[in-house]
Amino acid sequence: GTHTTGNVFIPQAIKNGAVAVVFQGEFDSAIQDSISEALEFTKNTNSINPDKIAFIRVTDSRLVMAPLSAKFYDEPSKKMGIIGVTGTEGKSSTVSFIWQLLKLSGHKAGFISTVQYSLGEDAIANPQHQTTPEATIIQRQLYEMLQNGCEYAVIETSSHGLSPKLNRTGNIFFDAGIFMNVTLEHLEFHKTFEQYRDDKANLFRKLDEHDHTKLINGKTVKIPSFGIVNLEDPSADYFIKATKQPVLGFTTEGKAGKAAGEGTAATALPKIPDAIPVLLGRNIASARFGLTFDMSEPSVIDKHSKPLPPKVFHIRSSLPGAFNTYNLMAAIEAVSRLTNTSLEKVAALVPQLVPVKGRMTVVDKGQPFELIIDYAHTPSSFETIFPPLRRRCSGKMIALFGSGGERDLKKRPLQGQIAAKFCDIVILTDEDPRGEDSVELLKMIAVGAEKEGRVMDKDLFITPDRPTAIRQAFKMAGKNDIVLLLGKAHENSIIYADGPHPYDEITEAKKALSELGYK
Template sequence: MDHHALSGRPSSPTATPLHDLAAWLETITPVHTVGALAAEVTGISLSTQRIQSGDVYAALPGARAHGADFAGTALAAGAVAVLTDPAGAELLPAGTAAIVVDQPRHVLGKVAARIYGEPAQAMQMIGVTGTQGKTTTTRLLEDGLEAVGITGAVIGTVGTRVAGTDIKTSLTTPEAPDLHGLFALMRERGVSACAMEVSSHALVLGRVDGVVFDVATFLNLGRDHLDFHTDVDDYFAAKASLFTPGRARRGLTNLDDEFGRLLLERATIPMQTFSIRGPADWQAVDIELAGDGTSFTVLGPDGLRFPARVPVPGAFNVSNTLAAIASAAIAGLDAGLVATGIGQGPGVPGRLEQVDAGQDFVLVVDYAHKPDAVEAVIATLRPLTDGRVIVVLGAGGDRDPGKRPIMGAIAARLADVLIVTDDNPRTEDPAAIRAAVLAGTGDGSAEVVEVGDRRAAIIEAVRRAAPGDVVLVAGKGHETGQEIHGEVHPFDDRIVAREAVAGLAAR
């Protein structure tokens, strides 16, 4: 694969004369130019490390330093001009070509879209937002698109896939310049529909600026990111901003969620609804839950009716699947075919992913790392056994500490055995995080054990499992590393769980 694809960019980008770019930008905001705008632009980046020859370097003011302080590095790497604010313009090396605007971050998405030739307009864009289920919904959509014979792409937490090929990205929603570069790569690869997770951070920080989604889908809202948003209302307002004409053409919302119902009043675009509980534009009925997935019937507008299946257990995954099917239909695709594709697909990495190493109990790895998700996943697994549910759980460091005792309380109430361990402690003291989780477990009925080392905790859970029990290793799902004191060590719950079973068999 060429290095452009690895960098998430097209291999033959279009060239835009700098003076044309400045003249176009003048139609949006007052522009002041410095130096000779003679060059042609083929890309844009916020990071000096990602600059390629022909790029505009976007030098934005930061918390600690101004991006313009690093302009020399960007120019040496091949940048042909700098987009910055008046303060940044003062810091540039003499003779640097620059486009100066008052608030460069506010125009960054539109500038990136313009440089890459408005690539998002070349495909159906489906944006999915919500506290839980974004990854599952977008990955299921990808399976569904493939079945309809559509070249698809997906962007989100588990990474980015373009026409079936994985591409490395660092954030759930990449920064605007990287995002539009990715869209240009997708267009080059013949992608005609892209399903994308849209986080509240991405909306507030302008990462999806310059994109108007064909369909915006709202799943639910629970306690999350309260280290970033002041409160739940602020968090909801961020999500709701996606359902406005500047960001989306049509919307879909979940009537089973109180914020989903509230969104119907707030949204300023045409909306459809979905529900697995009652009347809606899109309904799931005749739901039959099983250990390896769920089958149900979809009722859609105009008397539409067809069978569907999700290859992952749990009622909440019926909701996610229904959202995927309805989103595809609103985007103009054949809903029945998409449903067939989802039913035949492989499921989602690290989401209720079963580890089968020949053991006589059910062993599941799941990404649940928030209160609602922990509750939903244990509730899903409970009917799969007459025996015990054994849960391995920790909480991440440097994230909303308020949810730690809540998660401990939920797991201690719903599990039979709870092993509290480390998740990604990041820069915090692991023992202090475990203590916060343990503090919530007092009223629960589960036997609670503390095993700090995550590998040892998984081994302990497997050692305790009797035939027919269910072991859930929660919190990290698809992740392949564990972050401790700022260093990421290789760690995959699925591999460690498999090794634990093998070690048990060897004894």
């Protein structure tokens, strides 16, 4: 219903066997004629009695889609523990880590995310450019998880999915909510940062909508309800106040975030609210193929009210990137709380975690330069991934990226400026231009790069065709250089005005390396 009325699809739905039609507004003469034709078609083909088809007019068909879907699938979220993860960055990785840790802890679980989903079995690629599916799809997926014996479902909850305008997550009974961060994004939809943040906070408000008593595998179970927040984000207190459930926090004291990166002084941080148990990450070390840090559990008060020293666990993982410290702490804390398992036992499972496709994915075919593919596509994600790479790069850093068409315009020059600040060469290329002119879109990004001193056709290039741009980057790269392909990662297409064109970043990168003799 974003670009056209859904009523135009009613005739085809009837021909496909729909027995009920929920719609809003009035039918114009063209739609009415098409519906009459479709009803005549069903009568002539004996597929269904047209007199038995119910037409139900409502004020807002999108709003009722969630409760109707939930009822149709017999309220699957009332029979599983449901965990929601929201934030501008880190959602997909955190969802995946929670799912993996639940499985490693002996609990059957499913998940839904931007990158992949699982209905209780192995994870498979998500073919959609949509983080949180429409209510009809998400309720069906939850139902299939339930049929496959899942105890838990982990859902990546986008601001669009949580917005009452779309109501994709309506009638999902969340038990736990995790807030990673919130920065400027999707303002073309939410209009203001305040509305964007408020829509995301609906996840925490949903925790107060039921008593968390659920029927799990035929038994009535009280699911622990709680929130988890990144205490380094200025909006942490806003999310804490959005729910009456207990809230826990995590922080690296700024060591893993943005320009602070690894091993540098922490940036100014928000004051930690009183009475919030805090999980602390310190001594963070990230290298090309892994991450280590120390995690201390919240302080404990004994019966004499004397604080006991917190336990400290050394975490070792094969996940690159200091920012994964946030994702891991949130996941460990969530699984420990949900399953009533000690933090120590959950933390011991971290070495078995595998990274998410397209999240700091290293492609090595023997080329002299380091090649990293990542989904980073916002100013805040650029500020997170560039600084630590810049510090360890002894050669040139080459960044290749674009920006989504028909999306927030304000972020484009910021992307260019941040990339130019940390990278020696910036190559601008198609991400998903949609209906916009590719070159004009990329020029908007270039404005920011030029502010940082980049010069067009010297160390700043506009090459709309992405495969061509990748080959351009590889030819410029040499020993000790780092090449970053950003923004597409796991996605399986590039969207142009005429629709999606099949595309796989990792496959294209490997093909380009092969052409250079690296196989």
